[in-house]
Amino acid sequence: MNRNPTAFLKEEYDELVKNDFDWKLRILETGSTPHSVVDGKEVIMLCSNNYLNLSNHPRLVQGAIDAAKKYGAGSGSVRAIAGTLDIHMEVERRLAKFKRTESSLIYQTGFAANAGLIPQLVGKGDVIISDELNHGSIIDWVRLTKADRAVFKHKDMGELEKVLIDADKKYNKILIITDGVFSMDGDIAPMDNIVELANEYGAMTYADDAHGEGVIGPDGRGIGAHFGIEGKIDVEMGTFSKAFGVVGGLIAGSQDLVNYAYNKSRTWLLSGSHPPAVAGAQIAAIDVLETEPEHVRNLWDNTKYFKKELESMGFDTGNSDTPITPVIVGESSKAKELSNRLYAEGVFALPIVFPMVARDKARIRTMMNAGLTKEDLNVALEKFEKLGKKLVII
Amino acid sequence: MVSKIGLIVNPIAGMGGKVGLKGTDGVVEKAIKLGAKPIASQKTVEMLKEFLTNDSKNDDLQWFTSKGDMGGRELKNAGIKEIEIIYEPSGKNTTYEDTKKACKKFLELDIDLLVFCGGDGTARDIFEIVDKKIPILGIPSGVKMHSAVFGINVSATAKMLHEFTEGTLTIGDADIMDLDEDRYRRGEWNIRLFGVAKGIVEPTYIQVGKTCFESVSDDVIKDELTEHIVDEIEQNNNFLYLFGSGGTIDYIATKMNIKNTLLGIDAVHKKKLIGKDLNEEKILKLLKKYPTVKVILSPIGAQGFILGRGNLQLSPAVIKKIGVDNIIVISTPSKLMHTPVIRVDTGDKKLDQMFAEMEFMIVVIGYRLSRVVKIQTNNF
Numbered sequence: 001m002n003r004n005p006t007a008f009l010k011e012e013y014d015e016l017v018k019n020d021f022d023w024k025l026r027i028l029e030t031g032s033t034p035h036s037v038v039d040g041k042e043v044i045m046l047c048s049n050n051y052l053n054l055s056n057h058p059r060l061v062q063g064a065i066d067a068a069k070k071y072g073a074g075s076g077s078v079r080a081i082a083g084t085l086d087i088h089m090e091v092e093r094r095l096a097k098f099k100r101t102e103s104s105l106i107y108q109t110g111f112a113a114n115a116g117l118i119p120q121l122v123g124k125g126d127v128i129i130s131d132e133l134n135h136g137s138i139i140d141w142v143r144l145t146k147a148d149r150a151v152f153k154h155k156d157m158g159e160l161e162k163v164l165i166d167a168d169k170k171y172n173k174i175l176i177i178t179d180g181v182f183s184m185d186g187d188i189a190p191m192d193n194i195v196e197l198a199n200e201y202g203a204m205t206y207a208d209d210a211h212g213e214g215v216i217g218p219d220g221r222g223i224g225a226h227f228g229i230e231g232k233i234d235v236e237m238g239t240f241s242k243a244f245g246v247v248g249g250l251i252a253g254s255q256d257l258v259n260y261a262y263n264k265s266r267t268w269l270l271s272g273s274h275p276p277a278v279a280g281a282q283i284a285a286i287d288v289l290e291t292e293p294e295h296v297r298n299l300w301d302n303t304k305y306f307k308k309e310l311e312s313m314g315f316d317t318g319n320s321d322t323p324i325t326p327v328i329v330g331e332s333s334k335a336k337e338l339s340n341r342l343y344a345e346g347v348f349a350l351p352i353v354f355p356m357v358a359r360d361k362a363r364i365r366t367m368m369n370a371g372l373t374k375e376d377l378n379v380a381l382e383k384f385e386k387l388g389k390k391l392v393i394i
Numbered sequence: 395m396v397s398k399i400g401l402i403v404n405p406i407a408g409m410g411g412k413v414g415l416k417g418t419d420g421v422v423e424k425a426i427k428l429g430a431k432p433i434a435s436q437k438t439v440e441m442l443k444e445f446l447t448n449d450s451k452n453d454d455l456q457w458f459t460s461k462g463d464m465g466g467r468e469l470k471n472a473g474i475k476e477i478e479i480i481y482e483p484s485g486k487n488t489t490y491e492d493t494k495k496a497c498k499k500f501l502e503l504d505i506d507l508l509v510f511c512g513g514d515g516t517a518r519d520i521f522e523i524v525d526k527k528i529p530i531l532g533i534p535s536g537v538k539m540h541s542a543v544f545g546i547n548v549s550a551t552a553k554m555l556h557e558f559t560e561g562t563l564t565i566g567d568a569d570i571m572d573l574d575e576d577r578y579r580r581g582e583w584n585i586r587l588f589g590v591a592k593g594i595v596e597p598t599y600i601q602v603g604k605t606c607f608e609s610v611s612d613d614v615i616k617d618e619l620t621e622h623i624v625d626e627i628e629q630n631n632n633f634l635y636l637f638g639s640g641g642t643i644d645y646i647a648t649k650m651n652i653k654n655t656l657l658g659i660d661a662v663h664k665k666k667l668i669g670k671d672l673n674e675e676k677i678l679k680l681l682k683k684y685p686t687v688k689v690i691l692s693p694i695g696a697q698g699f700i701l702g703r704g705n706l707q708l709s710p711a712v713i714k715k716i717g718v719d720n721i722i723v724i725s726t727p728s729k730l731m732h733t734p735v736i737r738v739d740t741g742d743k744k745l746d747q748m749f750a751e752m753e754f755m756i757v758v759i760g761y762r763l764s765r766v767v768k769i770q771t772n773n774f
């Protein structure tokens with residue numbers, strides 16, 4: 001047959017561009033710092049996940065250098081064969097201690113943790129119960145399992161219980177899966193209630209706390225610590241790529257969980273382990289969280305100030321409980337316009353538009369950084385106020 | 395891109411309401427005598443004006459309508475000048491015959507959307523001619539508006555029209571409801587599914603990139619539902635399955651090569667049709683023969699009824715015998731989006747109470763995917 005086997009590449013890309021759905025990469029000429037240079041322009045950074053500004057912390061940088069000098073640039077293998085260095089084991093020991101769980105396991109990324117673990121926890125005859133606003137990296141793997149899926153209304157414990165009552169009758173295993181901190185709205189899953197319901201109906205619990213790790217709970221120890229239920233969530237999953245300032249997925253829970261996970265997760269078994277520099281930086285990040293409480297404190301001080309000021313200007317900041325502060329502006333086109341104008345004025349924050357969020361709830365999603373000063377925040381706030389008035393949002 | 399839009403106004407729609415009549419079918423003269431004033435015209439103009447305020451691209455649209463108070467006057471009054479008159483009613487007082495004749499013209503013209511102003515009766519008249527060939531959107535102006543083709547009010551209709559022309563809303567199933575007017579005026583309230591038209595719906599989105607979503611057509615979702623039902627039937631090989639009415643189940647049955655009925659109850663065993671358009675008696679007979687039975691129902695769009703409207707053959711006796719746990723409710727997510735509750739009205743207090751105690755229904759919305767929806771049983 002006479003076909004052009006790759007024509008679709010260009011055709012589909014062109015279609016994306018036509019609809020303005022293509023991903024436009026923004027390039028940083030600095031590290032991810034509170035003041036970054038993005039596409040050649042210096043901006044106040046309000047859209048990185050580097051919440052604690054640890055990616056630039058001298059102790060993390062030194063940790064990476066030291067490990068690279070000692071172990072080299074790469075690890076040589078997958079963890080399962082010859083790629084487990086003692087420094088990898090050290091990260092896991094330190095992390096379990098930090099999380100106050102029996103054990104922990106590191107994956108290449110948070111995405112790889114979800115991909116490797118979720119499909120191993122349930123199968124045919126089982127059910128996954130999922131919050132309707134869960135992150136895409138959960139949803140994909142939930143779809144890939146052979147289990148049935150039931151969706152409950154965002155944080156609605158009444159609905160969750162109803163699904164559980166039904167599931168209890170019909171299925172073998174039940175897995176409740178939820179974001180810890182929801183990445184679009186910045187609100188927190190009621191994990192204490194979820195665990196209670198799970199216990200009542202014999203369900204497993206899995207919290208993807210990518211945005212809560214290092215941010216919520218005492219010392220930023222995450223969602224379990226936030227609710228004082230450390231070790232009670234069956235799987236606490238998180239990432240080193242956001243507040244911890246490095247990269248890498250993590251799960252924390254029982255030794256049974258970890259033993260099971262590293263024997264079953266294909267992403268862990270079949271893909272190379274972290275370079276030593278990554279592990280060195282991860283250990284340093286835990287060190288910093290354990291010994292320098294000011295970063296988490298600054299993050300929250302900044303968050304509270306920024307939210308309060310935005311609200312007093314008349315902005316709708318949604319229901320966030322965390323350093324993710326949405327600035328809800330209404331129509332998608334308005335959110336895009338506000339984002340563009342903010343960038344022109346030196347503030348970098350991206351729009352989130354329909355269908356990521358409801359049609360009339362398009363927004364700028366701001367993410368706070370512990371390294372921003374009051375002066376920085378005042379500059380950003382002033383721009384928000386000026387443009388908010390100009391675009392008749394406030 | 396939408397370009398050809400048809401407009402039909404039923405000038406007498408809604409006139410019965412203000413004077414205490416429950417519809418104008420066959421009682422127009424009585425309504426006029428009682429002092430009823432036409433309201434459809436005004437509602438149409440309001441809707442058009444509101445549409446024009448947020449539609450910058452109106453110059454892309456071509457409007458087609460009938461002469462006089464069947465749409466021509468309304469378009470002019472709203473300030474739309476470029477219109478093509480495609481039908482001229484012969485008498486002064488127009489009837490449903492005129493609506494139908496105009497619809498035939500719209501079919502010939504191959505228009506993209508038919509906007510009408512009226513109630514369930516008008517929707518039914520239009521649907522009888524255009525069937526699924528033209529999507530329809532109703533400006534609510536009748537006394538009864540149970541069909542899923544209406545915006546909830548004038549302003550919502552204007553917004554839907556705008557979003558449809560912009561391409562953010564899409565075409566999907568819309569249930570057309572019907573009611574026996576004579577029984578209704580005697581105080582009996584009973585609607586039934588009359589047919590499944592094409593209407594305007596919110597598309598279902600799936601995330602394909604980080605912030606990139608693809609809207610998926612209703613048919614793709616219905617294919618998923620079909621797969622789900624096929625799996626379900628294969629897993630319970632000895633069960634008898636009763637297929638309920640409506641567009642979703644009709645689609646599934648057709649995909650399974652089952653020659654079902656759109657509005658009736660059909661029986662399927664081992665993926666083969668074994669009984670068609672069954673009445674209560676025939677169903678009860680089958681239930682004697684097959685000890686394990688499940689019934690597949692899909693809610694009527696917007697209304698949410700799964701029992702008690704148009705499927706009285708699924709009588710309390712039948713449902714009790716099957717067992718409420720053996721009811722499978724399925725719906726596309728887009729239908730569920732405008733159907734906030736599942737309603738049950740079996741006519742049997744005890745059975746209704748059983749549903750009320752369940753509080754919720756698990757509704758299958760995709761392949762092995764479900765969500766919970768509240769049940770309502772006091773439907774007055």
Ligand SMILES: Cc1ncc(COP(=O)(O)O)c(C=O)c1O
Binds near residue numbers: 135
């Ligand atoms: C909720 C959630 N889970 C998982 C991930 C993936 O984490 P990682 O960057 O470590 O792959 C993200 C990152 O975007 C996230 O927001």
